[in-house]
Amino acid sequence: MTIGVIGPHEVVERVMLMGPGSTGPLNARLIAAAYRDEQEATDKVLRLGSAIDAYLFASPVPYEFARKAGVLTMPATYVPLGGxxxxxxxxxxxxxxxxxxxxxxxxxxxxxxxxxxxxxxxxxxxxxxxxxxxxxxxxxxxxxxxxxxxxxxxxxxxxxxxxxxxxxxxxxxxxxLRPTNAGVRSALQTAGLLGAHHRLEEAQLGVVIVDVPTLRDSTRRSTPRYWRDELRLALQRLLLQEAHRINATAHPVDDHTFMVTATRGSLVSATEGFRQPPFVERIKAELGIAIEVGIGMGRTTQDAETHARAALSRAQATRQSFAVDREGRSLVPAQRAPQRQQTPEPLRTKGRETLLRLSEKIAEEEGPLVVDAENAGRMLGVTPRTARRLLRTLVEEGLAWPLPPNRTLQPGRPRQLYRLIVEKIDKDKASR
The missing domain is CATH 3.40.50 (Rossmann fold)
Known part of the structure; x- marks a missing residue:
């Protein structure tokens, strides 16, 4: 465990000379960060970074400067100057x-x-x-x-x-006013306890349930089996990369659900303190699909999974909180819901108009949601070249997902297939 000691040179020296034994039974390493003026405390906190388990300030003055600056990301205490x-x-x-x-x-x-x-x-x-x-x-x-x-x-x-x-x-x-030796020892012990509690809390088990609406079975439309398998494999590969980045594990649960198992500390860094749902932006950018996420904490994997599924259901119903602690209480609400309400996604972009026309034609013909430039051109009444450009616009707006080209023995360029994400149109209609 590491404690960052922030204060003037004379106080920091006194703390360092007291040694790790001042933290009681806790084995702690002390790192000095001395300053010449109290207002430098903010910079010292930033320099220590995330390698610290707890901060100990020489007095309430530098602590208040750092707290008001919003740089305290770890537990912190100070040597009291009263008493x-x-x-x-x-x-x-x-x-x-x-x-x-x-x-x-x-x-x-x-x-x-x-x-x-x-x-x-x-x-x-x-x-x-x-x-x-x-x-x-x-x-x-x-x-x-x-x-x-x-x-x-x-x-x-x-x-x-x-x-x-x-x-x-x-x-x-x-x-x-100067801190007394007794005050310094007491504050060191408090910092040690705060750091130990933080470490235990960071090691708490967390589970992320990732649900993919695009992969769910639908009675209204059918999608080719090979396309679903391709998307599922691409999504699993991406989740494995993200899980490896935060020292977690990922595996599929069923045809449209994945589970990521991690520690609370890893999830805090991946979600900006549970303010943003994880994986959503990268999956949308690379695969062009939307996912729904629920995070749960627990003493066991089963408890964490139960809370994660409850958080997922809550997020689907309210579009706000997506994470709960091990007692089932909501953590920091997600920020995407207010953003969606304040700046609704435009419904009349060129890509959405194209997708709406294609979805109406597909519904009339009861055809699959996978098209190429030739089929799209026929349904839109334009040339294949123009249809190819329109399909690329859909991909850029996240309304279609390009599939791997078919391998054929015939010469020439293979057909490029696109899966239309008509679920976006369904959500727009439901929100009206």
């Missing part, structure tokens, strides 16, 4: 005649924590002023300086290094 750290600062202030802690301004800490710490050492709180929100260094400096210049306070207690340096430069008596 023992504030008690230490108050003790140092009472022993130094330059400071008067009963008339002080404080930042970042919560007012309730400050009042509690003052009460525990029997100091009055009437003359203290607290700025709880973490803002820019200049704003926090103005807060302390303004109170001091108006003689409302006689000292400043800050959690931010840059604020302490600016206040000292203009002559404001300043005390900077």
């Amino acid at each position: 023992a750290s504030l008690h230490e600062a108050l003790l140092r202030a009472t022993l130094d005649e330059r400071f008067e802690p009963t008339r002080a301004s404080l930042d970042v800490l919560g007012r309730s924590d400050v009042v509690e710490a003052y009460s525990e050492v029997d100091l009055p709180v009437d003359g203290i002023h607290v700025h709880e929100e973490l803002t820019s260094t200049s704003q926090l400096t103005s807060f302390h300086e303004g109170l001091w210049r108006r003689k409302v306070t006689k000292m400043a207690i800050t959690c931010v290094r840059g604020v302490a340096e600016r206040l000292e430069a203009i002559g404001v008596p300043t005390m900077r």
Whole structure:
């Protein structure tokens, strides 16, 4: 297990010298990421990358900068500066005649924590002023300086290094809160526990059920057996490639369903944190067909598969959530449903008009959904050359899938067959 330690050089050095034993029974490796200014914490998180199981920040200040920047992808904690750290600062202030802690301004800490710490050492709180929100260094400096210049306070207690340096430069008596050794050890143990829990959660079993509507049996239309076999093999080959990429396994379940077995950690990376269904875009781009996906977590493969099938049914019914955890609760909803509602797919493109005309002719003749340029030209009333161009347009719009050319002993170019995906037209009609 690896813990990234982010903070100023002096605090990071203290943490590193404490060693892995400070995390209790957990065996952890510490990686140092020291900075000169708290606002560099975001860059340090990005530099550490995904090799970290948990982050430990030197104080709530760099943690808040990283959290607000949205770069925390792993569990994180920080060394608290309230409690023992504030008690230490108050003790140092009472022993130094330059400071008067009963008339002080404080930042970042919560007012309730400050009042509690003052009460525990029997100091009055009437003359203290607290700025709880973490803002820019200049704003926090103005807060302390303004109170001091108006003689409302006689000292400043800050959690931010840059604020302490600016206040000292203009002559404001300043005390900077520092983490205690006990606080560092406690935070290290917390980081170790967070990292261990994250590893266990990432190793949780996950199952993806991939359903292919195009391969389902239909009483209205029949498709050639060889075409279904070709598509199934192409789809299985593509899923095996995707599964290998995320260290998972894939195998067919029946004629129109596949199962991918992976860990939660692998699925998080493949779905952008369960925000996008996996495999959908690549299959659509390379095979020109739509798939439906359900993801489930569980303690066993059977539990995960049950939850995956429930997620698939839910996704088919609501077009929103496609993944559930091991308790059956929805994870982050998919983003494709709102996109589909906000920007509906155009119904009057050239390709869709061509597909609609072909599907009507095929329905009249009760013919197969596989055509070539000659048959398409006859049904559309155009030359084979024009029909070939129209069929290529269908492929570009994902409305047809080119089949492998027939091998014949006759000279000349073999016929190029196309499978028409008329299911797209059916969905358009159903949505009207």
